Amino acid sequence: MSKKHRITSLLAILPLFIMLSACSQANEPASEQEQTPDAHQEASANEYVLTDALGNEVDIPTNPERIIASYLEDHLIALGVTPIAQWSIHDGEGVQNYLQDYLTGVEPIPFDLPFEAVTSFSPDLLIMSSAELxxxxxxxxxxxxxxTYVVAEETNDNWRETLTQLGDVLNREEEATTVLEGYEAKALEGAEQLSSEIGTNSAAALWLTSNQFFIVSKNVSSGAVLYDDLGITIPATVEKVSESATGNWxxxxxxxxxxxxxxxxxxxNSDSSDGSEMLDDPLWQNIPAVQQNQVYEFSSDTSWLYSGPIANEQIIDDVLSSLIDK
Incomplete structure (x- = not known):
């Protein structure tokens, strides 16, 4: 074949090579930067992964709107979050009454969280207080x-730690810090007022229910508020009971x-509707604080049986109004 014919042949097939090259490039995967995000990548932009107390890696929605966090409602509300359902007992008749101003319209859910009940609320995040649940x-x-995110292996009586952890889970760390700082300032001010007003006088919290008295331990629930936060002197009886206590009360x-x-x-007083007959007993009448008319009574609807930033602030208010504003 002459040189002229070879050049003519090459020119004839050149367009074919160009077309095949273009097709080959079109079939090659785009670079990582050029790829259009798939559904999984788009979803991951709306969630983040946290490891809970049991070691589960949980995909937390960035902005969950339907949260169930049974018995953690106090903490959620303090962080500016309203749950889709609230803890309850006795077929919804028993709820955390002190929170009801914040939970208007929030339906009750049984405390043991039956699967059918949970499903009916279509939650987008479940927060469990402990592994027991x-x-x-x-x-x-x-x-x-x-x-589903589990906060702790066992029930955590340190509400500050729980609040901080929930702040991390819900991406509300700043709100948690603000709540804690506000609480500490309130408690410090209250402690200073009480020190000036009652000095080293002591106090205790009692719960009367079903004709049985209970006394709070020194470092949990309202006991922690009285003694740790407000600096009130601990009675010897409370010290003794706290040594062997297996619960808050x-x-x-x-x-x-x-x-x-x-x-x-x-x-x-949970027995007020039934007459509180134990308060008529001569032994009760012989208690020094009773004789001195220095007993301050609250209903079970108040926050004294609970713990959390809202509950504890209300307890501080009750103590100050009883001992200072009396």
Whole structure:
């Protein structure tokens, strides 16, 4: 073939090579920067992964709108979050009454969180206070309903730690810091007022329910508010009970109460509707604080039986109004 014919042949097939090259490039995957995000990548922009107390990696929605966090409602409200359902007992009749101004229209859900009830609320995030709520294989079933985050292996009585952790989970760290700073300032001011007003006088919190008295331990629930936050002197009886306490409140007999060396008593009375007959007992009448008319009574609807930033601020208000504004 002559040189002229070879050049002519090459020119004839050149367009074919160009077309095949273009097709080959079109079939090659685009670079990572050029690829259009797929559904999974778009979803990951709306969530982040956190490891909970049980080691589960949980995909937390960036802006969850339908949260169930049974018995953690106090903390959520303090962070500016309203749950889609609220903790309840007795078929919804028993709720955390002190929170109801914040939970208007929020429907109750049974405290043990039946799967059917949880599903009916179509939650986009479940927050469990402890491992007990998800034991015996329940975690996997809850996780099928919605991302499920367990706060602690065991019930955590330190509400500050729980609030901080929930701030991390809900991407509200600044709100948690603000709440804690506000609480500490309120408690400090209250402690200074009480120190000036009552000095080293002591106080204790009692709960009367079903004709049985209970006394709060020194470092949990309202006991932590009285003694740790407000600096009120701890009675010897409370110190003794706290050594062997297995819960926030310990049963105590009237005979033991007569020996209670407390200048003031805060009485949470769950028996008020039934007559509170225990308060007519001569032994009760012989308690020094009762004789001095220094018993301050509150209903079980108040926050004294609970713990959290809102509950504890209300307890501080109750103490100050009782001992200072009396």
């Amino acid at each position: 998800v034991s015996e294989g329940k975690y996997e079933q809850y996780a099928r309903i919605a991302p 310990s049963a105590i007999s009237l005979e033991e109460l007569v020996e209670l060396d407390a200048d003031y008593l805060f009485l949470i």
